[in-house]
Amino acid sequence: MNSNKQEKTGLLMILLRAAVVILIILMAVPQVNPARMSELINKNSALLTTALSRTSLLGDFSRPLKRGWVAGGTLDLLYIAALLTALSIAATGAGWCMSLGEKRLKKLGAKIVTIASASGILALLLMIPVYISFISSGYVNRLDPMFPPGFFVFIGAFLICFVLGLINYIKLPRPAENEGYEMKPKYKLFLMILPFVILCFAFAYLPLWGWRYALFDYKPGRELTWDRFVGLKWFTFLFQNPATRADIARVLRNTLVMSGLGLAFSWLPMAFAIFLAEIRSSKVSRVVQTCTTIPNFISWVLVYSFAFALFSTEGFVNSLLINMGIIKEGVNYLMSGEHIWLKMWAWGTWKGLGWSAIIYIAGISGIDIQLYEAATIDGAGRFKRMWYITVPGLLPTFFVLLLLSVAGILSNGMEQYFVFKNSANKQTIEVLDLYVYILGLGSGGSGNIPLATAVGMMKSLISITLLFAANWASKLIRGESIV
Amino acid sequence: MSIALKEEKKPRLYRVKKRGFKRTPGDIVFNILNYTFFISFTLICIFPFYYLFINTISDNELVRTGQINFIPRGIHFNNYLMLSNVNDLGTSALVSVARTVIGTAFMVFASAFVGYLVTKKEMWGRKFVYRFMIVTMYFNAGLIPWYLNMSMLGLTNTFWAYVIPGIVAPFNIILVKTYIESIPAELEESAFIDGAGHFTIFRKIIWPLSKPILATIAVFGAVGHWNNFVDSMILMSNKPQLYTLQYRLYIYLQTSNNLAELMRGGKISEAALNAALNARTVKLTVAMITILPIILVYPFMSRYFEKGIMIGAIKG
Structure with a gap:
C-alpha cells in the first residue's frame, strides 16, 4: 500500500x-x-x-x-x-x-x-x-x-x-x-558497513592528501602555509641537482638489476614444482614441501639473524674454514660490498622458492591425468611429457605472475635491503623504497620530507601505470584481466 | 571464478607410475640428480634453524671458539634462562603478542563482517562501497605520506597504530566474500523468514560456516603482525617501550654488528671483545625466541598456509 x-x-x-x-x-x-x-x-x-x-x-x-x-x-x-x-x-x-x-x-x-x-x-x-x-x-x-x-x-x-x-x-x-x-534494510546495511568504509578512507585514501607535501618547502614541525608553496621545485631539483641525480641513477640501477634478476629467474618456482612432481615418494615430496616453505614465514630480521649466525666473523662458514685450515682469520662476509645483487637474490630465493612453487604444484594437480596417460601410450617419455604437457599447463599461471612482477618492478619493498644494509654495501643495496625511507625519515628527523614524497609519488604513479599496462597486455593476449 | 573451498581435497599430483614404462639409465640418473637437488635444498632451508638452535644450547665457550657446527655439545639452557636479564625483552614480547592477538582478532572480525555485508544485494551503494575498499589494493600513496598521515591522525607512539590500520584488509575481504557466496543462500533466507536480523544471521550462520576461511586469514594475519618491524621503527620513535620483538632483535643485531666492525679496526679492548662475543649468543637466543612461535605453529597451520596461496591465486 x-x-x-x-x-x-x-x-x-x-x-x-x-x-x-x-x-x-x-x-x-x-x-x-x-x-x-x-x-x-x-x-x-x-x-x-x-x-x-x-x-x-x-x-x-x-x-x-x-x-x-x-x-x-x-x-x-x-x-x-x-x-x-x-x-x-x-x-x-x-x-x-x-x-x-x-x-x-x-x-x-x-x-x-x-x-x-x-x-x-x-x-x-x-x-x-x-x-x-x-x-x-x-x-x-x-x-x-x-x-x-x-x-x-x-x-x-x-x-x-x-x-x-x-x-x-x-x-x-x-x-x-x-x-x-x-x-529500511538498505540503509541499515549501509550504516553497518560505514565504519569500515571510514577506516578504509582514513588509512588508504587520506595518505594521498600527503602528496601535497611534495609541493611545499616543508620541514618537520613547521606549518604548511601558502608562502612556502614551491610548485614543482622538488621535482626539477631531483633532476637538476647533480648529487640527487646521481643518487637516483644509482638507486634505479640497483632496483632494476635486483628486480631484473628476480624476473630472469621467475621460472625457478615452476621448475621446482615440475621436478618435485617427478619425485615418486609422496612422503619425501611432502617433507620437501613443508621444509622449503617455512622460510617464507619468518621475517627479514630473522633471515638477517641467520645470515649473521652463518656468515659473520665468528659464524658457521668462517669457523668451518678455520677448523679445516683453509683460512687463518675470519672474514665478515656481511660487511663486504661484493656481489650484493646476487646475494640479495639468493636470500630472496632461499626464502621464497618453496612458497612460490606451491601455486604451480596446485596447477600440476589440476592438469588432467588422462593427458599424461594418452601421451604415455603414444610413446612420450618422461621429459617429453614434462615439456609438452606440464609446462604448457602451467604457462598461463606463469604468465600472470610474470606480468604482475613486471608491474611491481619498482617495488622491491625495503625490509630485506634495510636489514642487510651497512656501510660497506650501501652503494649497491639501496633500492628505491629504501632510498625514499632514508631520504625522508632515516636520518633522525632531519630528512628531506618533500623530496622523499616527490620520489615516492613518482614511483607510485609509474607503478600504477605499469599495472594498467600489464593488465592491458593480459587482456590483449589472454582475453582476461589480472587485477 | 568460483571455487569450492569447502572440499578438503588434497592436491593429487601426477606421479610417474612404476608399471607401464621401462626405466632407462637416463631415468635413474635423472632420479638421482633430482633427489639430490631436493634433499640438499631442503637441508639448506632448515639448516639455519638447526644451527641457530644448537648454538644457543651448547656450551658457550665451545660456541665462542667456533667448535659447534653440526652437533650440539655441552647442552645447557642457561642462555634462555638469562634472557630475563636482557632489558626490555619482556615488554617487547608482550607488545608483539598483544598486537598479534588483538590485531588479528579485529582484522578477522572486520573481514568476516564486511565480507558478509557486501554480499547483501539490497545494501545502499553496495557496488561503490565494495570497489572503494578493493581498489586500495592497487595503489599506495608511499611511505612518507603514510607516515605523515599516521602522525596527523595522532597514532604515532601509540599501541593502536599497530592495530587500527590493519583492520580493513581488502584482500581478505575478497576471500571471505567469495567464500560466503558459496554458502547456500537458502540457509540465510530461512533464518530471515524466522525473523533473524543481520547480526543474528551473521553470528549464528555466517560466522560458524565460514570458519575455514577465517582460520586461513587469521593465520596469515597473525604471521604478518608477528613479523612486522617497519611500523615499530617508523611510528614508535619516541616510545621504545612499544617496540616489537622483531625490531628489538634488529637493534640487538645491529649493535653487535657495529661491535664487530670496531673490532676489525682494533679499537676495542679484549674484555669488550669477550663481552661482544657473549653478546652473540644472547642475540642468537633472542632470535630463537622470536622464531619459536612460527615454528611451533607451523605444523598445525601449514594446510591453511597452502590453502591461502591457492585461493589467493584464483581469486575471483
Whole structure:
C-alpha cells in the first residue's frame, strides 16, 4: 500500500545531512580547531585529536602551569569544552544515521541533531571564559592567547545544523502512535558497513592528501602555509641537482638489476614444482614441501639473524674454514660490498622458492591425468611429457605472475635491503623504497620530507601505470584481466 | 571464478607410475640428480634453524671458539634462562603478542563482517562501497605520506597504530566474500523468514560456516603482525617501550654488528671483545625466541598456509 506513495527525501533533509557531514569533517581539520586558544597548542592537532587525548591539547602547558601563569582549572575547562564539543558532533552524527530511517526514526534524528547542535554551541561558549582568563592573566606574552578562526566556523556550522534540524523536525509529519522506530534494510546495511568504509578512507585514501607535501618547502614541525608553496621545485631539483641525480641513477640501477634478476629467474618456482612432481615418494615430496616453505614465514630480521649466525666473523662458514685450515682469520662476509645483487637474490630465493612453487604444484594437480596417460601410450617419455604437457599447463599461471612482477618492478619493498644494509654495501643495496625511507625519515628527523614524497609519488604513479599496462597486455593476449 | 573451498581435497599430483614404462639409465640418473637437488635444498632451508638452535644450547665457550657446527655439545639452557636479564625483552614480547592477538582478532572480525555485508544485494551503494575498499589494493600513496598521515591522525607512539590500520584488509575481504557466496543462500533466507536480523544471521550462520576461511586469514594475519618491524621503527620513535620483538632483535643485531666492525679496526679492548662475543649468543637466543612461535605453529597451520596461496591465486 505504501509502495506507490513512495516519499521522496526532501531538499531540506538533504541539506541537513550535508551540513552534519561537513561538521564532522571539520572536526578532523587542524586549521579550524576551535579549541586552539593559545599559540602553545599544537597547530597540527584537529579538534578530534585534542578531544581524544588531553596531552595533545595541553601537553605544552606544563611550564605555564608550573610557574603559575595559568590556573589548572582554566585548562581543565578548555579540555572539557573541547570534549563536549566533540561529543555534540558525535551526537549529530548519530542523528544523521537515524535520519536515514523511516518517519518516526527520521523525526527523532532531526530532533537529536537540533539538540546536539545547541549543546555544541553551549560547549563552544565555554571556551570564551578560557580565552578571557588567558588575556587577563598578566602573562599574555607567555601564554600567547589567540582567538581561533575555527571558533566562528564551528559556531556557524552548529547554527546551520540547528536551524536545519529544527525546520526538519517541525516539517516532518507526526508519526502514528503505533509506528515503531524503523529503517529500511538498505540503509541499515549501509550504516553497518560505514565504519569500515571510514577506516578504509582514513588509512588508504587520506595518505594521498600527503602528496601535497611534495609541493611545499616543508620541514618537520613547521606549518604548511601558502608562502612556502614551491610548485614543482622538488621535482626539477631531483633532476637538476647533480648529487640527487646521481643518487637516483644509482638507486634505479640497483632496483632494476635486483628486480631484473628476480624476473630472469621467475621460472625457478615452476621448475621446482615440475621436478618435485617427478619425485615418486609422496612422503619425501611432502617433507620437501613443508621444509622449503617455512622460510617464507619468518621475517627479514630473522633471515638477517641467520645470515649473521652463518656468515659473520665468528659464524658457521668462517669457523668451518678455520677448523679445516683453509683460512687463518675470519672474514665478515656481511660487511663486504661484493656481489650484493646476487646475494640479495639468493636470500630472496632461499626464502621464497618453496612458497612460490606451491601455486604451480596446485596447477600440476589440476592438469588432467588422462593427458599424461594418452601421451604415455603414444610413446612420450618422461621429459617429453614434462615439456609438452606440464609446462604448457602451467604457462598461463606463469604468465600472470610474470606480468604482475613486471608491474611491481619498482617495488622491491625495503625490509630485506634495510636489514642487510651497512656501510660497506650501501652503494649497491639501496633500492628505491629504501632510498625514499632514508631520504625522508632515516636520518633522525632531519630528512628531506618533500623530496622523499616527490620520489615516492613518482614511483607510485609509474607503478600504477605499469599495472594498467600489464593488465592491458593480459587482456590483449589472454582475453582476461589480472587485477 | 568460483571455487569450492569447502572440499578438503588434497592436491593429487601426477606421479610417474612404476608399471607401464621401462626405466632407462637416463631415468635413474635423472632420479638421482633430482633427489639430490631436493634433499640438499631442503637441508639448506632448515639448516639455519638447526644451527641457530644448537648454538644457543651448547656450551658457550665451545660456541665462542667456533667448535659447534653440526652437533650440539655441552647442552645447557642457561642462555634462555638469562634472557630475563636482557632489558626490555619482556615488554617487547608482550607488545608483539598483544598486537598479534588483538590485531588479528579485529582484522578477522572486520573481514568476516564486511565480507558478509557486501554480499547483501539490497545494501545502499553496495557496488561503490565494495570497489572503494578493493581498489586500495592497487595503489599506495608511499611511505612518507603514510607516515605523515599516521602522525596527523595522532597514532604515532601509540599501541593502536599497530592495530587500527590493519583492520580493513581488502584482500581478505575478497576471500571471505567469495567464500560466503558459496554458502547456500537458502540457509540465510530461512533464518530471515524466522525473523533473524543481520547480526543474528551473521553470528549464528555466517560466522560458524565460514570458519575455514577465517582460520586461513587469521593465520596469515597473525604471521604478518608477528613479523612486522617497519611500523615499530617508523611510528614508535619516541616510545621504545612499544617496540616489537622483531625490531628489538634488529637493534640487538645491529649493535653487535657495529661491535664487530670496531673490532676489525682494533679499537676495542679484549674484555669488550669477550663481552661482544657473549653478546652473540644472547642475540642468537633472542632470535630463537622470536622464531619459536612460527615454528611451533607451523605444523598445525601449514594446510591453511597452502590453502591461502591457492585461493589467493584464483581469486575471483
